[in-house]
Amino acid sequence: MHADATDTGLESGRFTGAGSFNMLHHVPSSEAQDAIFRELCRVLRKGALLVAADAVYSEDLLSFHEGDTYNPIDPDGLGTRLGAAGFEQVDVDRFEFGWMCTARLHADALRRATAPGRSPGRNVAFERDA
Numbered sequence: 629m630h631a632d633a634t635d636t637g638l639e640s641g642r643f644t645g646a647g648s649f650n651m652l653h654h655v656p657s658s659e660a661q662d663a664i665f666r667e668l669c670r671v672l673r674k675g676a677l678l679v680a681a682d683a684v685y686s687e688d689l690l691s692f693h694e695g696d697t698y699n700p701i702d703p704d705g706l707g708t709r710l711g712a713a714g715f716e717q718v719d720v721d722r723f724e725f726g727w728m729c730t731a732r733l734h735a736d737a738l739r740r741a742t743a744p745g746r747s748p749g750r751n752v753a754f755e756r757d758a
């Protein structure tokens with residue numbers, strides 16, 4: 629499929645896992661990155677695993693992305709941001725050039741799909757299967 633990760637159009641609560649690799653720095657704002665985290669929560673089922681990784685800021689990567697979007701995530705704030713979206717058991721590993729993390733969808737989450745730009749008809753609350 630080919631879709632904007634902030635609003636995939638995929639069925640809610642469908643997937644048991646998701647991965648995001650070297651992609652989030654191409655998302656132009658923190659708000660849009662957080663919308664992706666919320667969209668991941670929406671399409672995952674309870675206990676599902678997220679695995680994500682990306683590079684941290686560097687002057688070299690800034691130059692490499694000249695003329696392109698470059699908005700790297702600060703791994704120090706990632707746990708808070710994923711928690712706000714609905715993930716738990718967030719584990720962020722930092723290394724010299726980047727970070728990787730695993731997180732699970734909160735088991736008791738009652739989620740409202742709040743991705744900005746979502747049409748009101750799809751802004752529905754739902755409860756995950758037991």
Ligand SMILES: C[S@@+](CC[C@H](N)C(=O)[O-])C[C@H]1O[C@@H](n2cnc3c(N)ncnc32)[C@H](O)[C@@H]1O
Binds near residue numbers: 634648650651
């Ligand atoms: C540097 S490439 C990484 C591709 C691949 N994950 C890898 O590790 O080789 C960044 C990718 O993010 C995708 N991307 C950027 N913004 C996106 C968005 N809002 N929704 C979905 N994909 C997006 C781009 O289409 C591109 O394929």
